[in-house]
Amino acid sequence: MAGTAPTWLRPVPGGLYCAPGDFYVDPTRAVDRAVITHGHADHARAGHGKVLATAETLAIMAARYEEEDTPGRQALAYGEAVMVGEVTIRLIPAGHVLGSAQAVLEYNGERIIVSGDYKRRHDPTCARFAVEPCDLFITEATFGLPVFRHPDDGEELGKLLASRQTFPERAHLVGAYTLGKAQRIIVRLRELGFDRPIYIHGALEGINRIYTRFGIDLGELRLVMETEKKEMAGEIVVAPPSTLNERWSRRLPDPVTVFASGWMRVRARARQRAVELPLVISDHADWDELNTTLDDVGAPHVWVTHGAEEALVHAATERGFAAKALALIGYEDDAE
Ligand SMILES: [Zn+2]
Ligand SMILES: [Zn+2]
Secondary structure (H helix, E strand, O other), X not given: OOOOOOOOEEEEOOEEEEHXXXXXXXXXXXXXXXXXXXXXXXXXXXXXXXXXXXXXXXXXXXXXXXXXXXXXXXXXXXXXXXXXXXXXXXEEEOOOOOOOEEEEEEEOOEEEEEOOOOOOOOOOOOOOOOOOOOOEEEEEEOOOOOOOOOOOHHHHHHHHHHHHHHOOOOOEEEEOOOOOHHHHHHHHHHHOOOOOOEEEOHHXXXXXXXXXXXXXXXOXXXXXXXXXXXXXXXXXXXXXXXXXXXXXXXXXXXXXXXXXXXXXXXXHHHHHOOOOEEEXXXXXXXXXXXXHHHHHHOOOEEEEEEEOHHHHHHHHHXXXXXXXXXXXXXXXXXXX
């Protein structure tokens, strides 16, 4: 039997509020004191008073919001513990993007983990998801439906490399989210032996610089803006997804449009964006990873913050977890 769920962290308008510590985790509006799991804009908002996060996440927030000098920023290394009010806080890896963390909260003999966004598979650009037991595990469910099963990313990127061989005169324009996906694709291509320069949109420069500063080697990158059109024939270009259907892509020679996203499992989405080569590559857990994670963590209580909450709650309940959907407002299912 699950017993009663801890009551000292609760969903309120604006996010998850921890009363004995007087802080929020990933609040969706500006608050006095926030614990931030990772740098994606829907989790890491501007304008908080005090912020507790990994050094990587703080660097990403500083680059985005130009709040570098806020005195209330406190960096916490993975595994390091700090007391806030009566609550002990630790951050452990979530495997989602550089610096992403699960917030481990302990109070009164109970442990709650707020996992933020996460995935379980190999990603050379961030630390691997850590499993820790707890009384209450709070999970996302962005891809919380059985239809979402993500293939191996090496196989997906193999399709991109094969397409280059087939169309040596065309550039390959890969739409990839600016924080996390773009850098993961660049480094995975390096791991697969692709050692040519990779051409990038200027919007990636700031985040790329942070990855490099924290020791992630992206190899040789060149700016599309500073390159002649004809030089990019047969080359790989990485840019934000919005550029796929923008005038900007006309700088490239006859581009093959590629989009790397978990949503590419849904053919209608690929068609909507006129994607020629959809690649199913996600920084979120797929259906199997979500369910495996509940088993691995083994928390009797499970709350689901956003995404396809009802399906995951149903599956978890059938397997004996006391599960409930929070349907928190303000997190974007699309931010992947
Ligand atoms: Zn995220
Ligand atoms: Zn999210």
